Amino acid sequence: MQFSRLFYVIFLVTLSFSSNAQGLFKKKDSIVTKTLSQSWELEKKDKNGTFKLNSYKPFYVMPVHWSNRINKQPQSVGGEPVFDEPLELHSTEVKFQISFKTKVLQSFLFGKGDIWVGYTQVAHWQVYNQKLSRPFRELNYEPELIAVYPLNFSFFGVKAKMIGLGFNHQSNGRPDPISRSWNRLMAHFAIERNDFQLYLKPWIRLDGGTADDDNPEIEDYLGRAEANVIYRKNGHSLDLVVRNSLKFNDNHGSVQFNYMYPIKNNLRGHLQLFSGYGENLIDYNHYQTTVGLGISFVEW
Template sequence: MKKFLSILACTFCFASTEQILLEAQKLENEGNFKEAMLLYKKAATINNNKEEKYLNEINKTSQEKGKETNLKRAFFERHIDNVDDNETEKNLEQLVTKDFGIYPYKKNYILPTTYTFNNIEDRHNLETSFQISIEKPLAENFLGLDETVSIGYTQKSFWQTTKHSSPFRETNYEPEIFIQMPVKDNDHFKLLKASFMHSSNGKKDELSRSLNRVYLEGYFQLANLFVVPRVWYRIPESSKDDDNPHFTRYYGYGDLNFLYAYKQHTFELLLRNNLRFDKTNKGAAEFNWTFPLPEFMASKNSYGLFQIFHGYGQSLIDYDRELTNVGIGVAFSR
C-alpha cells in the first residue's frame, strides 16, 4: 500500500518537475553530465518532498477518520482568506461557522407518527409532533460558585399532518432564564438549578393558555441512573387574566424524572401528580426510550425515539384533559 501511495504521489508531482527533467536530459545529450546530474538531483528532491507531504496527509486523514468533522469550520480554514487583525479574524470565523455558543437544552426530536387513543372533537388521532430546545449561557462564576446563568427556549408543536391543509393545532412556547450550580464533594447530589419560566400556547380567547413559574431542580446520580426531582411555584395572576385557573389541580406542584443509561440506550420516566389522594387525584407519566438507529439510517448524535404519554397535560391546551398518546421518531439530542 505504501509503495502504491509513493507511485501515486510521484504521479501527482510529475507535472511540476517535467520541465526540470527535460532540461537535464538535454544537458546529458550534450555531454554536460555534471549539470545534468544537478538537475536530476533537484527533481528527485522535489518529488521526495511532495511525496512525504502527501503521505503525511494520508496518515493524518487515516488517524482522524471517525472523528467529528465541523464542515463549516473546515470551510472557513480552507477557503476563507486570513486578515491581519485578530479581532476581525474571530469575527469572520463566527460569521462563517455560526458558532455563537448555542447548545441543545432539553431533548430535540421529531415524531413523524403519533397516535392518540382518545377521540377528541375536531382533531385527528394521527398527527406529527416535534420539539426544539436550545440553551445559551450568559455568564459564568460571577458569584464564585462555578455557577452558570443561561437562557433557554423550548418549543413543542403538534401538527395535524393527516388533516386537510395540515394545520398546526397547537404550539407550546417555554422561554426561561436559569442558574445552575454544581454541588461539590457530594457522592450523589451533583447539581442544583433554579429557574424562572414562562409557558404559553400563543392562542386567543378561550383557547389561550399561559402561566409563569419559578422552579427548583436537583440532579442526583446513582451510577448510570439519574434522579431529577423538581418543585415549582406558579406566580399568581388576577382572576380576570387567568386563562387556566385550575392548573395546579392537574399539574400539581412538581415532577420527578428518572433517566437510566445503558450502553447506547437511554430510558426516561417522567412522573407528575397533584398529591391529592382522593377522587380528585390527577397526574401524568411519560416514558421515552432512545436507541441506536439501524446502520443504513445512522448518523452522529441521532437516535431512534419511542414515546408513550398517559395522563393530564401533554400540552397546555390539554392541561385538564386525560389522554393516552404513543409516538415513534428520531431524537437529535438526548
C-alpha cells in the same frame, strides 16, 4: 391495566437493572454519553464559556403520534367549550420538539454559579388532516431562566450534583378563548449514580387565581412538581418523567416514558408513551393516552 400503572412498573424495573446494564446495550463508539457535570458545565474542567448552544430536553420528530382520546372540544375548568361543535381532528398527527440552552453568565456566585437561558417548543401538527387544511393543533413555547450552583457530596452511593432556581414561562401563543399560559418559579435539584440521573423540580405558580386566568386550576392537573429519571448507556436512553399535583384528594398528574436507541451516527429511533393530563397546554385538564414513534438526535 391502565397505561399509568404500566409506566410506574417500567419506572421500578428501570431502577432495578442498574447492576446488570453493562451488557444490556451494544456499544456505539461514536456516541458519547454526557454526565450531569458535562451537560451543565458544573466542574471547572467542563466549563465552555457563555453563549454557546447546548442540548437541553430531547430533540425529536415523531411522524406517528396517536391519541386514544384526542381533545376535539377543549375547554378550561369551569368554562364553556371553546367551539360550538367538536373539531374533526384525526387521532394520529405529527409531534415534534426542539430544545436548547445557552449559558449567559458564568462563575457569578463564589466563582461557581452559572445562569442559563433555555428554550423548548413542542408542536402537535394535524398534517394528515386534509379536511381541516392540515393545521397545527397546538404549539407550546417554553422559555426559561435558570440559575445553577454545583454540589459535591454523596449519600448511599448517590452523588448530589447541582441545585438551582429558575423562572419558567409556558404559553401556546394564541388569543382568547383558546389562550393558555402560566408562569412558574421552579427549584432544580439533580443527583447522579453511574449511568442514572434524577432531576427533581417542584414549582410555585406565580399568576394563578386572577379573574382573567386562561387556565384555572392548571396546577391541579399539570402538576406542582416533576421527577425526571434518565438512564443513558452507549447511545441508548431511557427517560421517565412523572408529574403530580401533590394533592391527597382528587390527585392528578401524568407519566411519560421515552426510549431512544441508536440507528446510525447521531440519529436515534424514539418511542414515546404518555398517560395522564397536560400533554400540552390546550389539553391541560384533558386525560388521554398517547403513543409516538419517530427519530431523535443525540445530545450535543
